[in-house]
Amino acid sequence: MASMFSKWKHLTFPLLMLSTALLFLFTNYLFFTINYTRHLQDEFQNMTTYLNSLRDPEWFDVVSGEIMRDQKIKIGQTNMDRIRGELHTRARKNMTAYLRSTRNPKWFEVVAREFKDETINIGLVNIDEEIMDGLHANAKMVKVHFNPVGEDIRWSDLAPERIDENSKCPNIPMPIFKDYEQLDVVVARVPQSKCEDGGSRNVLRLQVNLVVANLLVRSARKNNRAVFAVFVESCDPMWEIFRCDDLLWNTGNSWVYKPELTRINQILLMPIGPCQFLPPFSHHGEEAWTKLRHIARQTNHHLQQPREAYITILHTSEDYVCGAIVLAQSIIQSNSTKDLILLADDNISPESIVGLRAAGWKTKRIRRIRSPYSRKHSYNEWNYSKLRIWQLKQLYDKLIFIDADLLVNRNLDEFFAYPQLTAAGNYQKHLFNSGLMLVEPSQCTFDVLIKKMRVVESYNGGDQGFLNEMFAWWHRLPAQLNYLKVFVDPNDHLHWINKEVYAVHYTGLKPWKCFKQLDCNWDVERFHRYASSSAHRMWWRVYRAMPEKLRPYCSQGGGHGSKNSANFSTAKGHPVVSIKGT
Incomplete structure (x- = not known):
């Protein structure tokens, strides 16, 4: 036995130390468990007290007991159960609100990352301060006061069918901005009831x-x-102002934006809608035009190029190759310094691509996009291919799209100062014509357009109707920047187009399918409304001034070179006609 004891004697001290450590751990565990249990009991007691405060009011218990005991007023058990049920339902809702109030809203967490421990100044637009009661942070809030726009101002007042240089937009009330110039975050709300039935054309939404x-x-x-825009429990923000590229976070009906302010500033220099021409074409915008050009110069000063x-686009057939070649030459002859891109x-x-490049276009191959609301084999069946222009963000910040049946008569370069979406009105209705428009490329904008094109219907089945729904708020150029060669006045027999126009849009039979001497729209009575000898001469003047090597691309397929007959391309939606020479 002694020998056995001596054998394990060297383990005595380690075992003693192990026992001491185990005892220490057990004691600490016991101490922690007792204290945590007491903490839970305290929390439970506090919660019980809070829940008891949400039960039936004491006066209700006393009074109802007395009434029922004395039988002076009889209350059925069913009614009592209903009253108590309503009280407990209300209690559950209050509990939910209480629990939610213990943390900041997600949008605030997104914004707060930018400010760390600094005080955040928050302006509230069309929103009650109560909605911010759950905010537990170093923040100061101020309600921005302004008069909501009256119901007497309708969207049709902001987008009338016809205006002139004296037209002026109606007044939409704004806050006294000098009272709110130290904000870091602006939180706004447009009630979702305003989004229903055409909310994209809601005046209150625009005002907010x-x-x-x-x-x-x-x-x-x-x-x-940096400053941030936040929309909570709201209609969709206007993507014409707050673009998807600037979106930081979105869940449900809440959004956080960190907007690019130079662009926002350009938008704010525009009239509040297509109820007024852009400067300098309006009698009410000289100062705004000066500021716009100054912003454009500052932006371009930091860029080498x-x-x-x-940009233009050709798809489906080669009917417009000649038109695109002459369009490029007209832009070059106007002394433009901008790039020319053709999709x-x-x-x-490949042979036509060679000619288009020789004319000045940089070409890019694309896959065409079918118009979901067009008829099969109609003129606009593949017109949604135009949406591809928004995919060029890596190359360009701004593009002026021009249809291949336009001619540039005066330099348009200075109008790149405008923001998206800038266009001239169509010759009818309160819509813009998509044949010439300024856009800002953006992949996310393209993605949204592709997503929406099957659910947002086009009034004409083509891109123009669709884009007017997607960009309901646009900036209006006068007709002289996209002069539609359509004459609807029955007393106008000359159909004269002033040489001061910036660009002519050749609706009807195209000039490259006619004889040099005559606009062939005159030869068909139903096309008379598209005929103009002055516009016809304007196009052929550019044709004659372009290099000889480009002209064969306009004579292929029996164009102007045939003396006895000509095959005429058509106005959009009109049938092909063949007319004998005169």
Whole structure:
């Protein structure tokens, strides 16, 4: 036995130390468990007290007991159960609100990352301060006061069918902005009831978005740091103002934007809608035009080559190859300094691509996009291919799209100062014509357009109707920047187009399918409304001035070179006609 004891004697001390450590751990565990249990009991007691406060009011228990005991007023058991049920339902709702109030809303967590421990100044637009009761942070809030727009101002007042240089937009009330120039975040709400049945053309929605944009620009000037726009429990923000590229976070009906303020500033220099021409074409915008050009010069000063270009597209057939060649030459002859980009699908032959490049276009192959609401084999069956222009963000910040049946008569370069979406009105209705428009490329904008094109219907089955629904708020150029060669006045027999126009849109039979001497729209009575000898001469003047090597691309397929007959391309939606020479 002694020998056995001596054998394990050297383990005595380690075993003693192990026992001491185990005892220490057990004691600490016991101590922690007792204290945590007491903490849970305290929490439970507090919660029980809170829940008891949400039960039936004491006066109700006393009074109802007395009434029932004395049988002076009889209350049925069913009614009592209903009353108590309503009280407990209300209690559950209050409990939910209480629990939610213990943490900041997600949108605030997104914004707060930018400010760390700094005090955040928050402006509330069309929103009650109560909605911010759950905010537990170093923040100061101020309600932005302004008069909501009256019901006497309708969207049709902001987008009338016809205007002139004296037209002026109606007044939409704004806050006194100098009272709110130190904001970091602007939180706004447009009730979702305003989104129903054409919410994209809601005047209150426009007013709230413009108030937010103005507050951000003015606050950024004072603070010289990033500012944020937040929309909570709201209609969709106007993507014409708050673009998807600037979106930081979105869940359900809440959004957080960190907008690019130079662009927002350009938008705010525009009239509040297509109820007024853009400067300098309006009698009410000389100062705004000066500021716009100054912003454009400052932006381009930091770039070796401004990211701006003219762009057109050819798809499905080669009917417009000649038109695109003359269009390029007209832009070059106007002394433009911008790039020329042409998108072409596989239906445009390699031989034609050679000619288009020789004319000045940089070409890019694309896959065409079918118009979901067009008829099969109609003129606009593949017109949604135009949406591809928004995919050029890596190359350009601004593009002026021009249809291949237009001619540029005067330099348009200075109008790149405008923001998206800028266009001239169509000759009818309150819509814009998509044949010439300024856009800002953006992959996410393209993605949204592709997603929406099957659910947003086009009034004419083509891109123009669709884009007018997607960009309901646009900036209006006068007709002289996209002069539609359509004459609807029965007393106008000359159909004269002033040489001062910037661009002519050759609706009807195209000039490259006619004889040089005559606009062949005169030869068919139903096309008389598209005929103009002055416009016809304008196109052929550019044709004669372009290099000889380009002209064969306009004579292929029996064009102007045939003396006895000509095959005429058609106006959009009109049948092909063949007319004998005169």
